[in-house]
Amino acid sequence: MEKNKISTYLILLSALLLIPFYSQAQNPAPLRLAVAGVSHAHLHEVIVRMDRGDFQIVGVAEKDAKVRENNGLRKKLDPSLFYADLGEMLDKTKPEVVVAYGSIYDHLEVVEACAPRGIDVMVEKPLAVNMQHASRMAELARANKTLVLTNYETSWYDTNHEAYQLIKNGEIGNITRINVYDGHQGPIEIGCGREFTDWLTDPVQNGGGAIMDFGCYGANLVTWLLNGQKPTSVYAVLNRQKPAIYPKVDDDATIIAEYPDMTVQIMASWNWPMNRKDMHIYGSKGYIYQDTPTQMRVYTQKEGKEISKAAPRLASPYNDSFYYLKAAVRKQIEVKPADLASLENNLVVVEILESAIKSAQTGKAIEIK
Numbered sequence: 001m002e003k004n005k006i007s008t009y010l011i012l013l014s015a016l017l018l019i020p021f022y023s024q025a026q027n028p029a030p031l032r033l034a035v036a037g038v039s040h041a042h043l044h045e046v047i048v049r050m051d052r053g054d055f056q057i058v059g060v061a062e063k064d065a066k067v068r069e070n071n072g073l074r075k076k077l078d079p080s081l082f083y084a085d086l087g088e089m090l091d092k093t094k095p096e097v098v099v100a101y102g103s104i105y106d107h108l109e110v111v112e113a114c115a116p117r118g119i120d121v122m123v124e125k126p127l128a129v130n131m132q133h134a135s136r137m138a139e140l141a142r143a144n145k146t147l148v149l150t151n152y153e154t155s156w157y158d159t160n161h162e163a164y165q166l167i168k169n170g171e172i173g174n175i176t177r178i179n180v181y182d183g184h185q186g187p188i189e190i191g192c193g194r195e196f197t198d199w200l201t202d203p204v205q206n207g208g209g210a211i212m213d214f215g216c217y218g219a220n221l222v223t224w225l226l227n228g229q230k231p232t233s234v235y236a237v238l239n240r241q242k243p244a245i246y247p248k249v250d251d252d253a254t255i256i257a258e259y260p261d262m263t264v265q266i267m268a269s270w271n272w273p274m275n276r277k278d279m280h281i282y283g284s285k286g287y288i289y290q291d292t293p294t295q296m297r298v299y300t301q302k303e304g305k306e307i308s309k310a311a312p313r314l315a316s317p318y319n320d321s322f323y324y325l326k327a328a329v330r331k332q333i334e335v336k337p338a339d340l341a342s343l344e345n346n347l348v349v350v351e352i353l354e355s356a357i358k359s360a361q362t363g364k365a366i367e368i369k
Helices: 002-026 041-047 065-069 086-093 107-117 131-144 158-168 194-200 215-225 321-329 343-362
Strands: 031-036 055-061 097-100 120-124 148-151 175-183 233-239 252-259 262-269 276-283 286-290 295-300 306-310
Touching: 031 086, 031 321, 041 321, 055 086, 055 321, 086 107, 097 107, 097 321, 107 120, 107 131, 120 321, 131 148, 131 343, 148 321, 148 343, 158 215, 158 276, 158 286, 158 295, 175 215, 215 252, 215 262, 215 276, 215 343, 233 343, 252 343
Parallel strands: 031 055, 031 097, 097 120, 120 148, 175 262
Antiparallel strands: 175 276, 233 252, 252 262, 276 286, 286 295, 295 306
């Protein structure tokens, strides 16, 4: 009898372990994906993944005729898949999800078209140009029970996830300060195309300059590390170090976000002499220097010395934006409120950015309730 009980237990355990594999097997077909807007330089993230087989592009919508005719997707897709009108494209192609690669201002329009049709959306960072847009997007998503995800390059860094785990394990004690460094020499300086920089350097279409383009990374990561916690106040200084190149928007931003027990400093700039997306996390018992997507340095009182290490590789679907998107849309994984891509996290991100812009305009810290 005891042997039978053990056999039954093992059979049940095996069945539970196989559930994720069955879920994948039940719906292995490529994700039906549509693209809204093609002016964003990050569109190459779609193009380089097109031959993998995890998604199929069923339609592309782009309002600008010149951009619609001249983009990286045009060379790889049938011309019949391109539409001038987003609504027409959605109704004719019936995608499961839409990825947005237009201006940040256009994100609201994409959600307004997709959510009532029951179509999930993933936008490129940040979620929205301001809280008015972000709140409306959230209202639509919740009313129609659809996903609105935000994609960041840093969401898929091995080192960021290892830092998260070390913090959760108490390896560096209580966090006391986080410094986040993001940016490069400038979008025009590194050769981004006009179809991208025309809206990226526009205060309406992008919501700001470097503060929006790169300030969002730090706000997103910190909100995740702190499990969705908001700062109590935000103070910021915005500079125009190259007004001849960027006359309408800031090209350098410093954001100081105060929390009850710690300070976060986000340094976002189009004036770094190199590309960077790194972060320094200080705790009561050590520190973590996240240097690159794969390499980090860690000091703990337990070890008594700084150790350089490669972070463990992330497992699929958490190692790639489109693997993650497919798993989320097909409900093979749960998107939790504090997650890097989640709507809730990114509402906090936009609130931090909007507060930072208000602070720079007034010269005063902005309290967040």
